[in-house]
Amino acid sequence: MSAIDRPVTIADVLARTTGYLEGKGVENARLDTELILSQALGLPRIELYTQHDRPLTEAELATARPLVERRGRREPLAYVLGEWGFRKLMLKVDSNVLVPRPETEIVVERCLALIRELESPVVLDIGTGSGPIALSIVSEHPGARVVATDISEGALAVARENAERCGVADRVELVRGHLTAHVHGAFDLVVSNPPYVPPGDWDSLQPEIRLYEPREAVVGVGQTAAVARRALPLLVPGSWLVLEVGDGQAQEVADELGSLGYADVRITPDLAGRERVVEGRWA
Template sequence: MTSGSPEGPSTIGTVLRRSTDYLAARGSETPRLDAERLLSKALGLERIELYMALERPLTPSELDSARELVVRRGAREPLQYVLGEWWFRRLMLNVDPRALIPRPETEILVDRALLLLDGRDAPRVIDVGTGSGAIALSLKDECPGARVSGFDFSPDALALAADNAARTGLEVDFLEGDLFDGLPLGPWDLVVSNPPYVDAADVPDLEPEVRDWEPHEALTADGAVAAVARGAVDVLAAGGGIVLEVGAGQAETTADLLEKLGLHDVRVTPDLRGIDRVVEGVWR
């Protein structure tokens, strides 16, 4: 990726090719797509615009910007952190190592939450372990009448969530506290959560993007799923619901726990890969 190399001037096309090869050699599963997104970020262009200008040479400063981003991704820093932003449902959000990266599985969690909120007038909602605020902000965006709060123990994550609220112009309250000490007093019409659910013993086997970059305290916390479930029954309004995202193999145990706690209409929903991912129930 140097101007005047034996391969000729560093045009958009040649930088795309070299970046793709570089990222592929360093383990990226989507090297071409990563290269496109990184070069788009460096040049301030849409991806389609890259292909309309493949022969355009990069200036030295553009080449330096592109190189910096590609090298970061080559070190297996998550693409989302390198870009500094990522889409979640209808919202473009700031993302950085203060919180987990919003994932497609969690969009299913929001889908189920919205169904439980359907027909309710000004429901009170709390997102436990809000992180970047993705769930709370999406619920406010797609259910404008809801009164939504985000709850997290990390001041850094809450600062990121507040930044995202400002970016999106959505009004969500953010509260600091530890879910193991109980949830904020309701009554809440919906408790929604993507709590830490990775087994600590599995962390060393995770992809480097997750293992080396995302905050471990948001990935793993023994008993967090059960703590949210138990805390929810103390603060739910009559007829209120709980929706939880859980790890692979955890849905049946979580569903059994909700039933033992007295919730009804317990349901499990798979993610896009067919893994049972979201568990919900209603408090009567």
């Protein structure tokens, strides 16, 4: 059999797809190729290598091709795969929600540290999206309950599905509304990763964000300060506010918390060393 008509193997597809995605400007083309192929073939990633000379069937190629084409159009890998890992959870994601980011895992880290000593803390997550913060908190603190809000019905539908999928739906209440509208009660912790990218930055964002992620989940003006103000009547003395902030915004937000009367204001960097989380205690 000549090189031209020999069957296409996993190794061939790995090499060709990586080259194709590189040509489309995809940053981690090899890794993305492996994850797409692994899903399309129903194989763990390692087996792409242990079975690298296995020929692919037409059906397998037909499953993989549209996924690769979507990634080639710069659709986020998470949307192409339909799910994305966040801390210990695998969450469903689609174009209704922001893809959960690794830096948000630090937000959850801070929340868990602040409520660790409480037996049954009640938490409010404002702008929950697919639910990564809310669902991680209830999954990692067995006594916690969370009220999670979002303005987007599409996002709440995804969060609802994720709550069921993670087996924690009985400890999560989803509320549709602007910030804290329709939310009542007293909370031990209010957390939010609000939209914080300035509108002027939109055009310079990667195509994955600009062309696919919901603009209202990304771009926001004054939302962080609004959350800090709207949280006040919902906090009891000694309870906490935790906010994810954009690059270069941490000090301004910390000052804002100070002027609103929050105490013990603290800034925590993300894994890349950028000041990413601002917290304060309602005294």
